[in-house]
Amino acid sequence: xxxxxxxxxxxxxxxxxxxxxxxxxxxxxxxxxxxxxxxxxxxxxxxxxxxxxxxxxxxxxxxxxxxxxxxxxxxxxxxxxxxxxxxxxxxxxxxxxxxxxxxxxxxxxxxxxxxxxxxxxxxxxxxxxxxxxxxxxxxxxxxxxxxxxxxxxxxxxxxxxxxxxxxxxxxxxxxxxxxxxxxxxxxxxxxxxxxxxxxxxxxxxxxxxxxxxxxxxxxxxxxxxxxxxxxxxxxxxxxxxxxxxxxxxxxxxxxxxxxxxxxxxxxxxxxxxxxxxxxxxxxxxxxxxxxxxxxxxxxxxxxxxxxxxxxxxxxxxxxxxxxxxxxxxxxxxxxxxxxxxxxxxxxxxxxxxxxxxxxxxxxxxxxxxxxxxxxxxxxxxxxxxxxxxxxxxxxxxxxxxxxxxx
Amino acid sequence: xxxxxxxxxxxxxxxxxxxxxxxxxxxxxxxxxxxxxxxxxxxxxxxxxxxxxxxxxxxxxxxxxxxxxxxxxxxxxxxxxxxxxxxxxxxxxxxxxxxxxxxxxxxxxxxxxxxxxxxxxxxxxxxxxxxxxxxxxxxxxxxxxxxxxxxxxxxxxxxxxxxxxxxxxxxxxxxxxxxxxxxxxxxxxxxxxxxxxxxxxxxxxxxxxxxxxxxxxxxxxxxxxxxxxxxxxxxxxxxxxxxxxxxx
Numbered sequence: 001x002x003x004x005x006x007x008x009x010x011x012x013x014x015x016x017x018x019x020x021x022x023x024x025x026x027x028x029x030x031x032x033x034x035x036x037x038x039x040x041x042x043x044x045x046x047x048x049x050x051x052x053x054x055x056x057x058x059x060x061x062x063x064x065x066x067x068x069x070x071x072x073x074x075x076x077x078x079x080x081x082x083x084x085x086x087x088x089x090x091x092x093x094x095x096x097x098x099x100x101x102x103x104x105x106x107x108x109x110x111x112x113x114x115x116x117x118x119x120x121x122x123x124x125x126x127x128x129x130x131x132x133x134x135x136x137x138x139x140x141x142x143x144x145x146x147x148x149x150x151x152x153x154x155x156x157x158x159x160x161x162x163x164x165x166x167x168x169x170x171x172x173x174x175x176x177x178x179x180x181x182x183x184x185x186x187x188x189x190x191x192x193x194x195x196x197x198x199x200x201x202x203x204x205x206x207x208x209x210x211x212x213x214x215x216x217x218x219x220x221x222x223x224x225x226x227x228x229x230x231x232x233x234x235x236x237x238x239x240x241x242x243x244x245x246x247x248x249x250x251x252x253x254x255x256x257x258x259x260x261x262x263x264x265x266x267x268x269x270x271x272x273x274x275x276x277x278x279x280x281x282x283x284x285x286x287x288x289x290x291x292x293x294x295x296x297x298x299x300x301x302x303x304x305x306x307x308x309x310x311x312x313x314x315x316x317x318x319x320x321x322x323x324x325x326x327x328x329x330x331x332x333x334x335x336x337x338x339x340x341x342x343x344x345x346x347x348x349x350x351x352x353x354x355x356x357x358x359x360x361x362x363x364x365x366x367x368x369x370x371x372x373x374x375x376x377x378x379x380x381x382x383x384x385x386x387x388x389x390x391x392x393x394x395x396x397x398x399x400x401x402x403x404x405x406x
Numbered sequence: 407x408x409x410x411x412x413x414x415x416x417x418x419x420x421x422x423x424x425x426x427x428x429x430x431x432x433x434x435x436x437x438x439x440x441x442x443x444x445x446x447x448x449x450x451x452x453x454x455x456x457x458x459x460x461x462x463x464x465x466x467x468x469x470x471x472x473x474x475x476x477x478x479x480x481x482x483x484x485x486x487x488x489x490x491x492x493x494x495x496x497x498x499x500x501x502x503x504x505x506x507x508x509x510x511x512x513x514x515x516x517x518x519x520x521x522x523x524x525x526x527x528x529x530x531x532x533x534x535x536x537x538x539x540x541x542x543x544x545x546x547x548x549x550x551x552x553x554x555x556x557x558x559x560x561x562x563x564x565x566x567x568x569x570x571x572x573x574x575x576x577x578x579x580x581x582x583x584x585x586x587x588x589x590x591x592x593x594x595x596x597x598x599x600x601x602x603x604x605x606x607x608x609x610x611x612x613x614x615x616x617x618x619x620x621x622x623x624x625x626x627x628x629x630x631x632x633x634x635x636x637x638x639x640x641x642x643x644x645x646x647x648x649x650x651x652x653x654x
Contacts, residue, residue, distance in 0.1 A: 002523045005520045016508045312504060313506060313507075318465075320492065320518040321493020321518055321522070321570075323486040324486070399465050403465075
């Protein structure tokens with residue numbers, strides 16, 4: 001028996017019942033289509049979260065003072081004053097895995113220009129901060145290390161602050177705004193970044209040299225935190241270990257003593273957020289998988305009916321020389337053809353649906369090759385698996401009984 | 407008729423178990439059919455003629471006794487081997503035609519060759535066309551089975567039985583579903599095939615048909631009660647031509 005002959009036989013048989021064939025396929029089409037669409041939506045949202053995180057700087061490391069005990073009383077981390085400027089210089093000078101580092105001190109207050117005022121945060125940072133947070137200057141320039149040394153009264157404004165202080169579209173660069181009572185010369189404007197995935201306005205910010213904020217605004221001698229960049233995303237572990245070691249030496253912590261600071265990498269955050277969307281993907285995938293299963297049962301049902309209906313035909317085929325395994329192969333091939341054709345149409349339809357979701361609902365989608373391969377494999381397996389029982393039944397028919405079947 | 411023995415059965419028995427009872431369908435049949443014979447096998451229902459036909463057609467195996475088909479012993483064969491024997495040596499014609507629905511004549515006739523890997527697509531088509539020409543359907547090659555009359559469908563079925571060039575054609579009540587005139591046209595076709603040297607076994611319960619064959623075997627209760635040679639069979643064509651054409 002030639003395999004090509006078997007395919008020809010199966011195709012002719014399917015051709016005789018086009019409508020039924022199509023209806024059976026529909027189950028698989030919907031199943032595969034929904035798997036593709038659901039996984040595309042899941043993957044799309046995962047990707048957009050990832051993109052947003054890497055916008056913030058995926059290799060970013062945040063160091064904050066840790067909660068600690070002072071005489072048995074637990075302190076809030078805001079009150080801890082464990083991080084000093086020399087911690088910054090130590091890391092800046094010694095850490096190998098860190099490409100950029102900036103201290104961070106912040107103060108909320110009112111910005112005033114002319115008769116406009118706007119409440120925002122003044123962040124005291126070093127020029128490295130731009131690189132760490134992936135910020136860009138749209139107009140003017142960033143302050144320099146020299147401004148940091150001299151605690152210059154300069155600032156760089158975020159777009160939201162600019163919009164509120166200069167509603168008439170004046171050029172803010174070179175103007176003097178006041179933060180609380182301190183006059184600061186605007187030397188630059190940050191490029192707009194929009195809201196982040198948490199819904200925070202990333203443009204509602206103003207930057208000034210950290211020395212300016214420490215000495216002139218807050219009058220403190222400690223820093224509230226440090227931002228650093230690891231060489232790349234995969235080296236953030238090493239970088240944070242290195243920083244931990246340097247800080248422990250600096251703080252003269254004994255072995256076994258708790259760290260008096262916290263290090264968080266952006267990677268942890270991104271893992272946390274992508275695990276949420278991963279769960280959603282799995283959930284959507286499950287729902288779609290169930291519809292694929294239902295489609296498979298549809299195939300089995302139809303193949304079963306078709307075996308019964310075609311009993312006489314099977315008897316005839318056996319009488320003219322078909323072996324049991326030829327009949328088995330014929331019915332298996334029929335169900336595999338149904339499921340694979342359904343799978344192909346389903347993949348196309350799924351891609352189309354994903355594209356429409358993107359077009360009309362503006363959800364981020366990404367059709368994955370792995371999802372296509374997966375659902376393709378699944379539907380072939382479905383065809384064989386659910387076609388097997390009816391095919392076996394057909395192959396085991398007694399030709400005499402089958403020929404006389406009414 | 408030549409000396410080549412197409413079918414040789416000796417003391418053929420077939421028992422069926424129905425519940426606790428054993429039914430003896432065939433009780434020791436022996437006969438030999440030579441190449442070129444046109445044998446009718448007759449009997450009322452329950453005489454065992456269907457059981458005999460199933461065994462002769464290698465669809466069933468005897469409980470005891472020998473069956474040689476074209477010199478090959480059949481009863482020891484496995485199921486797949488018997489399927490191959492059916493494919494190469496036997497042509498079946500059934501009462502209800504058993505054509506594939508919605509399928510063209512050519513495709514129906516090609517069917518046995520699809521289960522024989524030695525033919526390629528071109529050879530299959532050639533042989534199918536030749537078989538259809540042999541039954542007078544050269545102008546119905548691409549008609550579908552549901553577009554044809556009963557007589558035409560039976561001709562397609564006969565072409566299908568001829569296409570693998572079998573040593574024997576087994577017809578089971580092949581005229582049972584047809585009106586008298588069409589019956590005689592089919593019978594004429596069988597006589598023509600016989601005249602061209604085909605070996606035919608025609609199983610029927612209709613005693614009239616014995617006049618048109620070269621040999622008649624009558625079964626009753628699983629035994630042969632008569633086996634007669636008909637030296638001068640009547641011509642089915644004459645009867646066919648004498649019958650009035652149906653006026654619609």
